[in-house]
Amino acid sequence: MYEEIRQNKRNSIILVVVFAAVLILLGYIFGQVAGFGYFGIVLAFIISIGMALSGYFKGDKIVLAVSRAKPASREEYPQLYNIVEELIIAAGLPMPNLYVIYDNDAPNAFATGRDPDHASIAVTTALLHRLNRAELQGVLAHELSHIGDYDILFATLIGIMVGMVALMADFFLRYTFWGGGRRRSSDSSSGGSGIIMILALALAILAPIFALIIQLAVSRQREYLADANAALMTRYPEGLASALEKISANPGVLEVSNRATQHLYIISPIKSIRDRKKKNSLFSTHPPVEDRIRRLREMEGSKN
Secondary structure, eight states: OHHHHHHHHHHHHHHHHHHHHHHHHHHHHHHHHHTOTTHHHHHHHHHHHHHHHHHHHHHHHHHHHHTTEEEOOTTTOHHHHHHHHHHHHHHTOOOOEEEEEOSOSOOOEEEEESSGGGEEEEEEHHHHHHSOHHHHHHHHHHHHHHHHTTHHHHHHHHHHHHHHHHHHHHHHHHHHHTTHHHHHHHHOOOTHHHHHHHHHHHHHHHHHHHHHHHHHHHHHHHHHHHHHHHHHHHSOHHHHHHHHHHHHHOOOOOTTOOTTTGGGBSSOTTSOHHHHHSOOOTTOSSOOHHHHHHHHHHHHHHHO
16 A cells, blocks of 8 residues: 555656656747747746746635535534544644535535645535445545645646646647748748747647646546545545445536546546446546545455
């Protein structure tokens, strides 16, 4: 279990480094083709800082508002507070803000925020009604693991990188379409400029797809890590395994979810039951549920 946690952390760091390298490469090549030189990298850096600050301070509020999550009162949801308070003592974490997504038939949950001191957990009413205490404890431990591992900030930064790559690619394609790239190419007598232009166009088209694949790969790695940490926190992997079975088998649709927020949930809220269980793919936001359940039950079996 501990080796799996270390491996997931290493893989995630490698993916972020690759992501940053791609971003720098795009800034350099687009800058050369557009005639900006190294200013392309500087411009990319300035824009990414602005996006990072916005996402860092306001990202969680935006996600909660889009998800129509409402603050959960202790009087109305005493069990929810009781479970979370037990878990934060075990995990050594501060108390997160608790939210509930009302009027739905899809059990699910997610965590958001910039750090453990500014974190929130949102659960659907269907999750509270359909899971028993041990299962609910497993789900909440999973979300607290995301908070403790700074996955909530990690996801924000990766999202910013994806947005930055898409923004740069869109800028270059528009620049080329308006004629700037063609004028730049015609003004140059070097035959290599045409090759650079073709390379830049290919990158502008493929880079956003590549960036999305990296984002989803990172998301899948963090889900495995949060599952393992939740099993350690509760000392009962079967609770989370059983919860994942119930959530994935439920046909209810979470209408407030969308493509931008689906990676935050414990199980993708906008996929069919068949899609949730199919083998891993490059464009999956989560690992296959059956694989996650199998790993958790192997952890349970290793205890006996």
